[in-house]
Amino acid sequence: MEKNIQNNDLMNKIISLCKRRGFIFPGSDIYGGLANSWDYGPLGIELKNNIKREWWRRFVHNRPDVLGVDTALIMNPKVWEAVGHVQHFTDPLVECRSCHLRFRWDHVKGDKCPSCGGELTAPRQFNMLFKTFIGPVEDQSALAYLRPETAQGMFVNFKNILETSRKRLPFGIAQVGKAFRNEITPGNFIFRTREFEQMEIEYFIEEKDWETYFNHWLEEMKRWLKDLGVAGDKVHYHEIPEGDRAHYSKRTVDIEYNFPFGESELYGLAYRGNFDLKNHMEKSGQDLEYTDPETGEKFLPHVIEPTWGVDRTVLVAMLEAYQEEQAPTAEEGETDLRVMMRFPKWLAPVKVAILPLSKKENLSDKAREIYADLIKDLVCEYDETQSIGKRYRRQDEIGTPYCVTVDFESLEDNAVTVRDRDTMKQERTKIGELKRYLKDKLG
Numbered sequence: 419m420e421k422n423i424q425n426n427d428l429m430n431k432i433i434s435l436c437k438r439r440g441f442i443f444p445g446s447d448i449y450g451g452l453a454n455s456w457d458y459g460p461l462g463i464e465l466k467n468n469i470k471r472e473w474w475r476r477f478v479h480n481r482p483d484v485l486g487v488d489t490a491l492i493m494n495p496k497v498w499e500a501v502g503h504v505q506h507f508t509d510p511l512v513e514c515r516s517c518h519l520r521f522r523w524d525h526v527k528g529d530k531c532p533s534c535g536g537e538l539t540a541p542r543q544f545n546m547l548f549k550t551f552i553g554p555v556e557d558q559s560a561l562a563y564l565r566p567e568t569a570q571g572m573f574v575n576f577k578n579i580l581e582t583s584r585k586r587l588p589f590g591i592a593q594v595g596k597a598f599r600n601e602i603t604p605g606n607f608i609f610r611t612r613e614f615e616q617m618e619i620e621y622f623i624e625e626k627d628w629e630t631y632f633n634h635w636l637e638e639m640k641r642w643l644k645d646l647g648v649a650g651d652k653v654h655y656h657e658i659p660e661g662d663r664a665h666y667s668k669r670t671v672d673i674e675y676n677f678p679f680g681e682s683e684l685y686g687l688a689y690r691g692n693f694d695l696k697n698h699m700e701k702s703g704q705d706l707e708y709t710d711p712e713t714g715e716k717f718l719p720h721v722i723e724p725t726w727g728v729d730r731t732v733l734v735a736m737l738e739a740y741q742e743e744q745a746p747t748a749e750e751g752e753t754d755l756r757v758m759m760r761f762p763k764w765l766a767p768v769k770v771a772i773l774p775l776s777k778k779e780n781l782s783d784k785a786r787e788i789y790a791d792l793i794k795d796l797v798c799e800y801d802e803t804q805s806i807g808k809r810y811r812r813q814d815e816i817g818t819p820y821c822v823t824v825d826f827e828s829l830e831d832n833a834v835t836v837r838d839r840d841t842m843k844q845e846r847t848k849i850g851e852l853k854r855y856l857k858d859k860l861g
C-alpha cells in the first residue's frame with residue numbers, strides 16, 4: 419500500500435539531492451511551484467535519456483520484430499470513446515466533509531479522512547481524462563483529451579504499419595512518450611504525477627500463442643530490471659486475480675517495487691486479447707484484420723502489452739543507486755559522509771569528470787585539452803573549483819564512474835590519474851591511451 423512520503427528518510431534524501439545537484443527541480447519553481455509537477459534538470463535529463471535510449475536500443479533496434487512510432491498526444495476523441503476511456507477511465511473519489519480534501523478511496527485506510535479524521539462522503543467515480551478544446555470555440559464539438567496512455571496511438575496505426583512494413587505475426591509496435599492523467603492524489607515525488615512518460619509495446623500475436631509471448635515479455639522485463647541494477651528481492655510479481663482484471667484480459671501481472679512509501683506498481687504486463695483492435699474496427703468501420711500469408715485466413719491479432727513508466731524507472735534507479743559511507747578525508751584519522759550514486763555505468767548521467775589539481779594556468783590548459791577531446795565521445799564534466807577532495811565528493815554524489823585528475827607530473831610524463839568511483843582506486847594512464855582506456859572500462 420502506497421503511503422505518504424513525509425518523514426521518509428531515503429525519499430527526502432533523494433528529493434534533496436535531486437534539487438541540490440540538478441537532477442530534478444520542483445516545476446514552476448520561481449512561482450512557488452505547481453503541486454506535483456517536476457522539471458528534469460541537466461543531470462536528470464541525461465539519466466532519463468539513458469533509460470529511454472537503452473530501452474529503444476534493446477527493444478526496437480536490436481529486434482527485427484519490433485518497430486517504433488511517435489504518435490500525436492491529442493487524438494480524435496472517438497479513439498477514447500471506442501476503448502471505453504470516456505466512460506470508464508475512472509478512480510473512486512471521496513471528499514472530507516470537514517476539511518474538503520479529496521482522496522482516492524482505494525488509497526484510504528479505514529473510513530475517516532487521513533488528514534483531519536473527519537467524515538468522508540460516499541465514493542463517486544471521477545474520470546481522469548485531461549480535457550482540452552481544439553481551436554477557438556470551447557464547446558462540446560471542440561472537446562478533446564490529452565492521451566492517458568501511449569498505447570492507443572499504436573493500435574490506431576496498426577493498419578498503417580502492417581501495410582507499410584509488411585511484417586508478419588508476431589510483431590510489435592513500440593512507443594516512448596508523454597501521457598496525462600488527472601490523478602486525484604498524485605504524490606510521492608515523481609512516482610505519481612499528472613504528466614508522465616511511458617515506454618510501451620503492443621505485441622501482436624495469434625491467439626493460440628498468447629502464453630508463450632506473455633512469458634517471453636515477462637522474462638524480458640526481469641532482464642531489464644536486473645540491468646537497471648535493481649535488487650531482485652525488492653521486486654514482486656503480482657498476479658492480478660480474475661475478478662480484478664479487465665474483462666478482456668486472461669492474465670495481468672503488476673510488477674511491483676518495494677518503494678520507501680510501500681509496495682507499489684512499477685511496470686505492468688497484460689494480455690489484452692483483441693479488445694482494442696476489435697473496438698477500433700467496429701467504431702471506425704475500417705478493416706483491421708490480418709491475413710495469414712500462408713493460409714489466407716483473416717483474423718484480428720491478439721496483443722501482449724508490456725508497459726514501463728519512465729519516471730518510475732528514474733525513481734527506482736535513484737533509490738537503488740543511493741549509498742552512504744564513512745570515508746577517509748585528507749586529514750589523518752578523520753572521516754566524513756560520502757554520498758554516492760552507484761548507478762550502473764550505462765546509466766550514469768556523466769561518465770567522466772576532468773579535474774585539474776590546481777587552477778594554475780598550464781594545468782588548466784592541459785586539462786581543457788583532454789576535456790575537449792573526450793567530449794567528442796563521452797558525456798564529461800570539467801571542474802576546477804574547490805579542493806580536489808570536494809570535487810571527488812561532488813562527482814560521487816552524481817554517480818560519475820571516473821574522475822581524471824591532471825597534476826603537475828602530467829606536464830612531465832603526459833599521464834593522468836584515473837579514479838574509480840566504486841573502489842576509489844587510482845591508476846596512472848598515458849593521455850594518448852586515455853580515451854580507449856575509459857571506453858573499455860565504461861563498456
Ligand code: GAP
Nearest residue numbers: 567569609610611614684685686725726727730
Ligand atoms: N497501456 C497500459 C497502461 O497505461 P498503466 O498500468 O495504467 O497501463 C503503465 O500504466 C505504467 O505507466 C505504470 O506501470 C507506471 O509505471 C506508469 N504510470 C501510470 N500512471 C502514472 C502516474 N500517474 N505517474 C507516473 N507514472 C505513471
